Amino acid sequence: MLFPRSKAILVLVFVSAAVAVAIGGPYIGASTESIAEAAKPNYKEFPHSAKAHQIECSSCHKFPSDNWNKVRTGTDAFPDATEYPRHESCLKCHMQQFFKGAKPNICSICHTNPSPRDATRHPFPNPREIFDASPKGKTATSDFVVGFPHDKHIDIVAGHTSKSRVFVNAAFTSVRKPFAEESCSVCHKTVLPQDKSDDEYITKPPATIGDGFWLKKGTFKSAPTGHTTCFTCHSADTGILPAPQTCAACHQLKPPQPAGDFDAKFAATLGVENKMMFDSWRRRSSAGTFRHEWFSHAELSCATCHNVLKMDTAKPETTKVGIASCATCHATPTSDDGGALNYEIDSRTKTPTFQCVKCHITFGKMAIPTSHTDAIKAAATVK
Numbered sequence: 001m002l003f004p005r006s007k008a009i010l011v012l013v014f015v016s017a018a019v020a021v022a023i024g025g026p027y028i029g030a031s032t033e034s035i036a037e038a039a040k041p042n043y044k045e046f047p048h049s050a051k052a053h054q055i056e057c058s059s060c061h062k063f064p065s066d067n068w069n070k071v072r073t074g075t076d077a078f079p080d081a082t083e084y085p086r087h088e089s090c091l092k093c094h095m096q097q098f099f100k101g102a103k104p105n106i107c108s109i110c111h112t113n114p115s116p117r118d119a120t121r122h123p124f125p126n127p128r129e130i131f132d133a134s135p136k137g138k139t140a141t142s143d144f145v146v147g148f149p150h151d152k153h154i155d156i157v158a159g160h161t162s163k164s165r166v167f168v169n170a171a172f173t174s175v176r177k178p179f180a181e182e183s184c185s186v187c188h189k190t191v192l193p194q195d196k197s198d199d200e201y202i203t204k205p206p207a208t209i210g211d212g213f214w215l216k217k218g219t220f221k222s223a224p225t226g227h228t229t230c231f232t233c234h235s236a237d238t239g240i241l242p243a244p245q246t247c248a249a250c251h252q253l254k255p256p257q258p259a260g261d262f263d264a265k266f267a268a269t270l271g272v273e274n275k276m277m278f279d280s281w282r283r284r285s286s287a288g289t290f291r292h293e294w295f296s297h298a299e300l301s302c303a304t305c306h307n308v309l310k311m312d313t314a315k316p317e318t319t320k321v322g323i324a325s326c327a328t329c330h331a332t333p334t335s336d337d338g339g340a341l342n343y344e345i346d347s348r349t350k351t352p353t354f355q356c357v358k359c360h361i362t363f364g365k366m367a368i369p370t371s372h373t374d375a376i377k378a379a380a381t382v383k
């Protein structure tokens with residue numbers, strides 16, 4: 001990505017300042033806000049969590065970016081934040097880091113091959129389709145979570161998906177869709193479905209797989225990775241708040257995340273490239289192997305396992321699925337009735353090293369939680 005000549009003035013300023021520093025000239029732009037060189041940060045990664053960075057999002061992010069109608073084109077394009085903040089957003093405080101050595105570390109946050117003449121940049125993390133495919137995007141993790149209030153939306157998002165009118169907009173029509181689960185699929189689709197294929201695995205499992213775990217198709221549901229759906233309604237045109245430029249109305253700094261039922265080393269052996277899917281897997285804090293597409297699961301109402309009215313998507317403890325949602329089928333009054341949970345608890349009791357693999361990847365090696373033994377007790381007393 002090269003940038004137009006009109007930006008040449010900035011290059012000039014930048015180059016002359018660099019030269020001044022190199023020849024030991026007076027420090028340009030020193031201010032009380034400049035940062036001591038002795039500090040330990042290496043300036044290779046940008047943390048939104050740094051105290052000094054917790055300022056108005058708009059002091060760095062411009063909305064819309066100049067390139068919004070170049071990263072997406074035609075009818076796919078909409079005003080969006082699709083470019084890195086400019087030098088001005090950092091210089092006030094980071095003059096020293098910008099002029100440190102031939103290739104200052106700080107440049108590589110945004111640039112692929114930093115130099116006073118090379119403006120080439122990594123793709124910005126939005127749109128994710130482009131970013132995820134880049135070397136930087138493959139390993140990047142977000143500093144944020146998104147708080148999406150399902151309760152305020154599920155009755156206004158329509159289930160049908162014609163491109164021009166994806167949504168029934170409460171503000172513009174009196175037709176309110178009743179709570180309908182087909183609306184969930186506007187934002188959540190089955191990832192890599194098995195559909196009519198005979199092969200249930202995403203990639204070929206090793207011949208020695210036996211009862212061992214290997215990732216199956218249709219395990220995960222997708223979630224929005226960007227603004228396409230949200231900004232259909234939250235735009236300057238509709239005036240529905242929060243407005244698109246009020247980033248912090250939807251993005252919140254990520255709180256500490258619970259351990260996921262996920263094993264990064266094992267996952268790397270699967271030979272699957274799908275960043276969005278692995279992000280979901282990492283966040284699975286109940287059952288890592290649970291397959292949405294499996295027919296006896298897919299027939300169930302989403303509400304069997306997800307209470308969207310009580311969920312705050314920014315708080316992982318509120319999105320966890322409890323074992324009670326599985327126990328109705330996988331816990332039985334006695335072990336002879338074939339319950340998978342009964343079988344695994346029995347096996348663990350007999351053999352302390354037994355690993356539970358039906359629903360788990362890493363959790364199955366840990367101690368049996370009381371929620372599980374309680375579920376067995378409950379199943380035994382029902383009938």
Ligand code: HEC
Binds near residue numbers: 054141
């Ligand atoms: C001091 C400047 C600065 C401020 C203030 C700032 N950002 Fe950023 N933001 C950046 C930079 C630089 C990047 C690119 C970082 C990277 O790609 O490693 C970025 C990237 C992002 C990303 C994509 C990467 C990720 O972690 O998900 C999101 C989302 C984002 N910013 C949202 C916000 C929101 C929301 C706010 C306000 C609450 C905000 N930013 C405030 C500088 C800033």
Ligand code: HEC
Binds near residue numbers: 041047
């Ligand atoms: C209002 C002042 C301010 C602005 C604006 C600002 N920073 Fe910072 N930045 C700081 C301070 C203070 C620290 C903490 C330094 C330390 O830890 O000693 C910091 C730390 C950092 C670090 C080091 C993080 C670490 O722990 O390794 C990076 C990288 C960084 N900033 C990049 C940027 C970039 C890029 C921009 C512009 C998009 C920017 N900053 C804008 C004040 C600012």
Ligand code: HEC
Binds near residue numbers: 008
């Ligand atoms: C926070 C992200 C960020 C950081 C850090 C950053 N740049 Fe940039 N850089 C940009 C953006 C965005 C542009 C395009 C500006 C525009 O088009 O107005 C740019 C433009 C440039 C250009 C083209 C001329 C210009 O100013 O428009 C050069 C050369 C350049 N950067 C070099 C560097 C070097 C060298 C460093 C480190 C000392 C650096 N940049 C640090 C984001 C960054």
Ligand code: HEC
Binds near residue numbers: 180187223224303
């Ligand atoms: C307009 C888009 C939209 C609609 C419609 C929608 N959701 Fe969501 N959903 C989201 C977003 C955004 C998130 C947060 C994703 C994230 O954190 O990255 C989310 C998160 C979730 C999660 C939590 C995922 C996790 O992190 O564990 C569940 C479960 C969920 N939605 C179920 C549903 C169900 C069931 C419906 C239908 C009743 C529904 N959603 C309708 C956008 C939507």
Ligand code: HEC
Binds near residue numbers: 152158167230232
């Ligand atoms: C069908 C149109 C529509 C779509 C699509 C939509 N929203 Fe909304 N959103 C609304 C309306 C209308 C409100 C105001 C609801 C109210 O106040 O009862 C709202 C309110 C909100 C609020 C503020 C809630 C509050 O407590 O004040 C947030 C945050 C939000 N939406 C985020 C999102 C995100 C994130 C997405 C995309 C995943 C999204 N919205 C997609 C129509 C939509």
Ligand code: HEC
Binds near residue numbers: 057142230234
């Ligand atoms: C109406 C709600 C809403 C507003 C306002 C909003 N975003 Fe987002 N943003 C989302 C959702 C939802 C996603 C996709 C889900 C996710 O990232 O967890 C997203 C994704 C992103 C991404 C892609 C990287 C990532 O973390 O997945 C970036 C970058 C981003 N937003 C930056 C911004 C910036 C900058 C602003 C303000 C100019 C902004 N957003 C305003 C809801 C919003």
Ligand code: HEC
Binds near residue numbers: 320
């Ligand atoms: C039988 C229970 C069950 C049913 C029915 C169910 N889910 Fe889930 N879902 C789960 C479990 C378990 C998880 C993993 C939650 C965790 O560990 O955080 C999950 C996770 C999710 C996630 C996060 C991404 C992922 O795959 O981890 C979304 C989004 C989601 N479900 C949407 C839906 C939607 C939409 C429906 C209805 C079409 C649905 N679910 C039906 C059990 C169920």
Ligand code: HEC
Binds near residue numbers: 322360365369372
């Ligand atoms: C039918 C599916 C299923 C089986 C079989 C199963 N689990 Fe779980 N496991 C879950 C669910 C769902 C959760 C989330 C628990 C909750 O919050 O109710 C969970 C959570 C856990 C946790 C996390 C701690 C916690 O309380 O959230 C551990 C550890 C665990 N299971 C271990 C095991 C062990 C050991 C076995 C074998 C004896 C086992 N599980 C068998 C579904 C299962």
Ligand code: HEC
Binds near residue numbers: 287291300305321
């Ligand atoms: C309505 C009954 C029902 C509910 C509720 C249910 N399951 Fe299942 N599940 C089944 C049936 C039937 C099978 C196929 C027989 C088997 O493998 O036990 C199955 C299979 C599975 C499999 C193996 C899938 C495969 O492709 O091999 C896993 C893992 C699983 N369930 C986990 C869960 C978890 C975790 C929950 C709770 C979040 C849950 N199930 C809730 C009925 C259910």
